[in-house]
Amino acid sequence: MMFSLLSVLLLVMQSALYSSQQFSQLTPNVLVVEKELQNSAEVPLLCGEAYEGKDISWRREGTTLPKRGNRITVTVLEMMGGNYTCHDSAGTVLSHQLVLVQMKGGQEQRRILGKMKDTDHIKCLSRNYSGIFRCSWQWSPNRHGSVVHVSAKRSSGTGNITCSVDEDGLGITCIDQFQCTYAEEQNDINLAVHVRHLYRLEEYRIKFSIAQIVKPDKVTIVPASDSTFDLQYPKTWSEPDSYFPLTFHFKVMNRKKSKDCDYKSDRVQENFTRNQTITVQNRREFRLCVRARDDLCSSSWSEWSQYERKSEENKN
Template identity: 35%
Template sequence: MNLYVSTVILALPLLISCQNPIRHWTLLPNILVVDVDGRVGQQALSCLELLEEDMRGDNRSQEIFWRRNGKEQAQRGNSFLVQLEESTGGGNYTCHSKNGSLLNHTVVLIQKDTDAKVLISNPKFHCSWIWDSSRVGKVAFIKAQRSSDNGDAHCSVDTQERWLCSTGQSNFSCSVSESGDGISCLEGNYCPYAEENQQIHISVYVKSEQFLLENYSKGFYLSEIVKPDKVRIGKVNATAIEWSYPSSWSSPYSYFPLTFDIIQLRGRCHNCDNPCTQSKTLKTSTVHSAAICQFEVKRRAKAVCVRAKDAFCNSQWSEWSHIRRKNKTSKERNKQQA
C-alpha cells in the first residue's frame, strides 16, 4: 500500500459524524480508526479543509474525484461517504483534482468491538502472537506505560521503526521483530534494585491486509514473566555435579538468588519434562550467593536434570539442563581393583 505523502495539502481529514460507528479516532496522522459494531453505516471523509460552505454549489467541488486503494470511485466532491458493513470499508482513500493531482489521503482502519489478549513470553519483555495463515497482519501502533503514570502515553515511531512511548514518569522503546509476529521493549528508567509496585500496560494495534485493526492488550509485572536461561552444568564426577548461574542472570547473586530444582533419573528414564514414575525429585536447593553450585549425586543415577527460577517470585522455571552420567563398567572396576 502506497501513501502519497509528498504532495499532501492537509495532513488531517475533516471528519463528519455518522450513526453507525461506535466512535472514530486518529491513530497516526492520516490514519483514521473507525470502531464498528457490525451494523450497516457510513463514515464521512473530507478532502480539503477549506470552508465547506464556500464550496457548496461551486463546480470546483464536483471536479474532485476519489480513489480507494488506487481504484477510482463513482462519488465526486469534497466529501466522501465510506460505506461500512460488518468489518468492511477500510482502505487507502485518496482525493484528486481534475488533472489527477493528489490533494489528500486517509487510511481508514476498521476495528470491531472484540476482546483480545497478548501472551507474554520471556523476561526480555517480548510479546508475541500466532496468526492464522488467512489473517496475517502488520503492527500499526504500539503503546506502553506504567499504570501509575499520570496521563496517557505519547508514542511515536522513528525512521528505524522504533516506537518510543513517554509519560514523564516512564519511557519505553519497542521494536517489531523481523518476522512481524512479535515486539521487544525496553523500559528506559527501570531499576532492578527497586520494588516493582505498578504494572506495565502494553497495547499492540495490528492492521490486516483488509484494513481491519485489532487491539491486543496486556498488563503485567516484569517479576511475573522472568524466566532464567538454562543453567550451565560444567563438571561431573562419580559423586557430584557442578553448575553455575546463567551468564544472563543479574548479579550480585546474593541480591538476585535463584532456586534450583534437581531431578536424578534412574534406569531407562532420560526425559526431564516427563520423568518415569520411579524417578523423583530428591532435593531442591536454594542458593543465595555462590556462583558455583554443587550437588551430591546418588550412585544409581543415570542422568541429572537441573533448572532454576527466581527465588523471590512465583515466576517461570528455566528450561531443563540435562547431563548423562557414565558409570564405570565391571571391566573398568576390575582393572581399578587390580
Template identity: 35%
Template sequence: MHNYMMFFLLLSTLLFLQSSADGSIKTEESYWTLKPNVLVVNVNVGEDVNVPLICGEAYEGENITWTMITKQGYIDCSTNNYGGSFKCNWTWDVNRNGHVAHIKATRPGGSNISCSLDSSGNITCLDHDYCPYAEEVERINLTIYFRSSFVVESYNTRFYIMDIVRPDMVPISRINKTSVEVKYPHSWSTPSSYFPLMFQVKEIRCRKHDNCDCSKPNSQEIFFTQSHKLPVTKGMTVCVRARDEFCNSSWSDWNQYKCKTRTNSKQRKREPKLKML
C-alpha cells in the same frame, strides 16, 4: 458439520454473548453483512451486546458450533533478567493472516518505553526508566494493534517485569565422579546476592541411546536448593532448572547432565588384517 462465523470491529473487540446471556445486556440490531459469514456490528467501545445468529434451513438438524475468532489471539511476554527489556510473541489462529500495525507500551503516570518489531513478527521493548533495585509500583500496559485486510483489532496485556522473568538455561559442569556444579546464566542480573536463583533438581533414568526428557513426570524425588554443587548417581541423568527465588515467575528450560557408567579404558583397537598376495 461445523459452520463458523467471524465478527470484526475496528479498534476494539466485540464481546459475543449467546442467546442465554443475561437479559440486562443490550440486543444489538444495528449490524450488517460485510460478506458471506462476516458481520459488522455497530456498538460503542466497551458496550456489551447480544447478537442473534441464524444458521438457515440448510443446517437444520445439524450440530452447529459458533466460534468467535478475535478472541483466539494472545500475547506472550518474557525477559531473561531485570535489565528493563522484554520480548513478546504474538499468537493467534493458524487460519488467519495479518500483521502488527502498531505497538504501544506505557506505565500509568508516564513512561519511556520503546518497542520495535522484527521481520519474524517478534516484539522487543525497553523500559528506559526501569530500575531493577526498586519496587515496581505500576504495571506495564502493552497494546498491540493487529491488521487483517482492512480490519484493525486491539489486544492488551498488563504485567510487572517480575511477573515475566524467566532465566535462561542453567549451565552444568562436572566436578568429579560424584558431583556436578551449576552456575547462574550469563544473562542473569547481578549481583547474585541481590538476585538469587532457586534450583529445581531431579534425577531420572533413561536408556543409553535415548534423549532424556526432563519434563516428563516421574517417581524420582524432586528437591529445591540454592547450592551450586549437586550430587549425581552413576548411570543417572540429573536435570536442573531455575527461577527467581523471590517471586513466583516462570522456570527456565531444563538442562541435563548424564553421569556415564564406567567404560573399559583398555579396549584394544582393532587393526585391519593384511591379505597375503
C-alpha cells in the same frame, strides 16, 4: 401530537445511530471506525488543512471516487474499510488514510490472533530485570494478519518504553528506558497491540510487571567431581547474584528409561535448593536435570538443562 411523537422518536434514533459510530485516529494515517457489523458508518476524510479550496480528487484502493474536495464523507459497510488517497489536479498523491473497522464488543469476537498455550493471546517474557522484554503471539489458522500499532506504558503514565516489531510480525522487543534494575516496581506495564487482517482491526491488551514475566535462561551444569556438580547462574541474569538469588529445581533419573526431563517415576530423585553445589549419590548412570527461577517471586522456571553420566562400558 402523533407528528411530535414521531419527530422525537426520529431524533432519538438519529442520536443513537450517531453515538454508535465512533472514530479515532490510531496513527496519523490510520483511522479506526468502531461499529456494529450490520450498521453502515459515515466517515469524514480530510486531505489536509493546506489543501482547503483546492481541486482535490480521491481514490479508494486506486479506484477514483465521484466525490471531490479537501473534505469528503465516505460510507463504510460491514468490514469494508480501505486505503484512501487524495490527489491534486495532476494526479500527485498528497496524503493517504487507511480506514479500518473495529467491531463493537470485539473482545468476544476476536479472530486474528490464536490462543497460546498457558496464556491468552500474547505471551511476554524477560530474561532479567534490565527492562528489556519480549512479547510474542501467533496468527489464527484462518487469518494471517499484520501489526498496525503497538503501545506500551507504565500504569502511572510515566516512563519511556519503546518497542520494535519482528520482521515476521509475530513478536516485539521492548525496552523501558527508565527501568531501574535494583528498584522495586511500583507500576505495571500496560501493553496494547493492534493487528489487522484486510480491513478488520483487533486490539489485544495485557498487563504485567517485569517480576511477573521474568524467566532466566538455562543453568550451566559443571561437574566438580564424580558425584558433585556446580550450578552456574545464566550469564544473562541480573547481577549481583546475592541481590537476585535463584532457586534451583533438580531431578536425578535413570538415563536409559528417561527420554527427557519431564520423565516421571517413583525412583526419580527430586529436590529444590538455593545452593549452587548439588550431590548425586549411589548412581553409576543417570540423567541430571536442573532449572531455575527467581527465588523472591513465583515467576516462570527456566528451560531444563541436562547432564548425562554413562558407565564406562556404555561410553562407546
